[in-house]
Amino acid sequence: GQQLNQSPQSMFIQEGEDVSMNCTSSSIFNTWLWYKQDPGEGPVLLIALYKAGELTSNGRLTAQFGITRKDSFLNISASIPSDVGIYFCAVMNYGGSQGNLIFGKGTKLSVKP
Amino acid sequence: EAGVVQSPRYKIIEKKQPVAFWCNPISGHNTLYWYRQNLGQGPELLIRYENEEAVDDSQLPKDRFSAERLKGVDSTLKIQPAELGDSAVYLCASSLNGRASGIGELFFGEGSRLTVL
Numbered sequence: 001g002q003q004l005n006q007s008p009q010s011m012f013i014q015e016g017e018d019v020s021m022n023c024t025s026s027s028i029f030n031t032w033l034w035y036k037q038d039p040g041e042g043p044v045l046l047i048a049l050y051k052a053g054e055l056t057s058n059g060r061l062t063a064q065f066g067i068t069r070k071d072s073f074l075n076i077s078a079s080i081p082s083d084v085g086i087y088f089c090a091v092m093n094y095g096g097s098q099g100n101l102i103f104g105k106g107t108k109l110s111v112k113p
Numbered sequence: 114e115a116g117v118v119q120s121p122r123y124k125i126i127e128k129k130q131p132v133a134f135w136c137n138p139i140s141g142h143n144t145l146y147w148y149r150q151n152l153g154q155g156p157e158l159l160i161r162y163e164n165e166e167a168v169d170d171s172q173l174p175k176d177r178f179s180a181e182r183l184k185g186v187d188s189t190l191k192i193q194p195a196e197l198g199d200s201a202v203y204l205c206a207s208s209l210n211g212r213a214s215g216i217g218e219l220f221f222g223e224g225s226r227l228t229v230l
Binding site: 004033090 | 156219222
């Protein structure tokens, strides 16, 4: 089935540093999303991207939908301790009459104060 | 506004025992999802409901898993009998509109962590 490849698997950074992570697919998808999961919680939507080439910001977060529709990246600027968590990319799979979300394996972010 | 509520938060059972999880979605959300999340992995869809209809259960292991959403509101997911490999977090999510509108915003509960011994 479809698979999303996220990299890196994990990151250890110093507070204040910028972070960049990406997600690729061998298939074309028309909707890309980034979710964050805190320990013991369910994922929460950060940014949704609906148009190839689109660059969208949400506070210190910036995400881009690749022009080929096969990739996306997420940047976090000036990281803070509460950015710790697992970041998942997800795509909307329109197989059948409705859409389902397919998630990547996640990038685990650790921030050192 | 209350979020997606799941129970129990934690469950430890021996293999071959049955287990059930309950989910109450956000009020007014017509679409309900059950996902399974294995350790170190992303969530994987088990079943999606539109109101009371299961519109996608292709990933649900039907020999031991069952789900229902009788009145189109809350839902239960059952495993009988449980196997060691079923240890995972079972996440319930809801959304306002499950159509292919490109929204993709799912609201997740905190999950039910199952440990099968």
